[in-house]
Amino acid sequence: MERRQLLKTSLAFLGTTALVSFVYPASKFLVPPQKSAKDAQITLDKDQIPTGTAKEIIYNEIPLVIINRRGSGFIALSRICTHLGCLVGYDSFNNKLVCPCHAGEFDLEGNVLSGPATKPLHRYPLKISSKQITVG
Amino acid sequence: MMWGKIKHWIEVRIGLEELINRHLRSFKTPKGAGFLSTLGFVAMIAFIVQVITGIMLLLYYVPHPDFAFQSVQTITNEIPYGWLFRLVHNIGSNIIIGVIIIHLLHVFLRVSYKKPREITWVSGCIMFFLVLLTSITGQLLPWNQTGFWQTTVTSTIPAFLPIIGEGISSYMRGGEFVTGITLSRYFSFHVVILPVIISVLIGLHVLMIRRQGISTSPSLEPESIETSNTEFKREDHPEGQPCFPNFSLKRLFMVMIYFVIVFFIMTFMQNIFLPPETNFPANPLMTPESIRPPWYFLAPYQLIKTIPNDILGITLIVIFSVGLMFWPFFDAKDAGRNIQKRPLLLSLALIVLALWAILTIWGMYS
Numbered sequence: 001m002e003r004r005q006l007l008k009t010s011l012a013f014l015g016t017t018a019l020v021s022f023v024y025p026a027s028k029f030l031v032p033p034q035k036s037a038k039d040a041q042i043t044l045d046k047d048q049i050p051t052g053t054a055k056e057i058i059y060n061e062i063p064l065v066i067i068n069r070r071g072s073g074f075i076a077l078s079r080i081c082t083h084l085g086c087l088v089g090y091d092s093f094n095n096k097l098v099c100p101c102h103a104g105e106f107d108l109e110g111n112v113l114s115g116p117a118t119k120p121l122h123r124y125p126l127k128i129s130s131k132q133i134t135v136g
Numbered sequence: 137m138m139w140g141k142i143k144h145w146i147e148v149r150i151g152l153e154e155l156i157n158r159h160l161r162s163f164k165t166p167k168g169a170g171f172l173s174t175l176g177f178v179a180m181i182a183f184i185v186q187v188i189t190g191i192m193l194l195l196y197y198v199p200h201p202d203f204a205f206q207s208v209q210t211i212t213n214e215i216p217y218g219w220l221f222r223l224v225h226n227i228g229s230n231i232i233i234g235v236i237i238i239h240l241l242h243v244f245l246r247v248s249y250k251k252p253r254e255i256t257w258v259s260g261c262i263m264f265f266l267v268l269l270t271s272i273t274g275q276l277l278p279w280n281q282t283g284f285w286q287t288t289v290t291s292t293i294p295a296f297l298p299i300i301g302e303g304i305s306s307y308m309r310g311g312e313f314v315t316g317i318t319l320s321r322y323f324s325f326h327v328v329i330l331p332v333i334i335s336v337l338i339g340l341h342v343l344m345i346r347r348q349g350i351s352t353s354p355s356l357e358p359e360s361i362e363t364s365n366t367e368f369k370r371e372d373h374p375e376g377q378p379c380f381p382n383f384s385l386k387r388l389f390m391v392m393i394y395f396v397i398v399f400f401i402m403t404f405m406q407n408i409f410l411p412p413e414t415n416f417p418a419n420p421l422m423t424p425e426s427i428r429p430p431w432y433f434l435a436p437y438q439l440i441k442t443i444p445n446d447i448l449g450i451t452l453i454v455i456f457s458v459g460l461m462f463w464p465f466f467d468a469k470d471a472g473r474n475i476q477k478r479p480l481l482l483s484l485a486l487i488v489l490a491l492w493a494i495l496t497i498w499g500m501y502s
Contacts, residue, residue: 032311086427100426101423
């Protein structure tokens, strides 16, 4: 191999190595580490949520709503609308969850009733005892 | 007398006269270069205004979720003339987008993007998208209800893209939700990264225009243009007018119109771009009743809202953006530049414009 060719090849190799050595850590740097300390469970007294009402809580940094449905009991649903991420609110009068951004509507099981959302609201497991309800 | 001496002193050292002669007087603008041909220059001045007012705001702004909202309130209500710089920055951010849209439209309808000006067009489109991105990142900085929830919505939209969507959303937010980390990265993009990239692209854009010359009006050009050139050829326009002072006066006139519009809005409609929700600090647990993007995002917003399939909505927007950016390569045939003699191209442009207008108005009132 000629000296000039060797220089060109070495430059290409060094340039690629330098670029990859910068791009890889830069792409990793942009993603912050996941928080590991997550709440294992949240416990509430049943009295706090009478029948036909709902309570908004934060569980693992996610806004949830726990609804005490007439005849069907408690359910925990994510408040994050599956369309564009706005927070749904509980409409006790019409027994549904409504997103203020694009008027998406969900039933009290989290299923889509109308609007632009296509996926149901995420449902969280609940443990129900005689006096308390536990999320998670 | 004294002024003459100072001028001569400077002239001997800098050679200003020679510089003006070489770069402005000898640079000819073609016949038919009217006021609309100055809009690129107006957009550049508008960008400089944004940079200057942005630097002024930076002197008091604190990019932290606990202090950002209050610092913007302090700038507006307590710092002398803080309201002025905030309003010029806020109104200017809307006007610059309007100017760029009209500039793009003017260049498109003149079919000035054809060979050899493909790089000029592509760099212009990239700058347009980067200015939109600068606007998106700037919305979050005041940390108010409008900005917070607009950011939540805009950073969710890329998640519709298959495979890479979730990753893009996560990169934008720096996590699963809009938090202080999002504010920090939006701040660095808005204040440093995007303005630097835009400045470099402005340099490239201007360099291309200087090298190739301003394009002739299509009505004055021959029916068919030569696209098979294999060598660089500059349009010198020897029959045209010198850029300085003739065309420069037109530019100055249009810059004055820009300032008149900014100050008119600031005096008589100061809250037009600041809805009431901007007066409330961001509350991550309460979405406001009406959350609507700025006017220039209403069309894609309404499209996504209307089309029931999320992937289809975002795909249409991506196809339109990529198509617009690389349009010179789709329209590379040896057709003339007079759009009135190209009914297909004219119809396509009018249909896209009409759709954009309908979606914008629909989004405004839905």
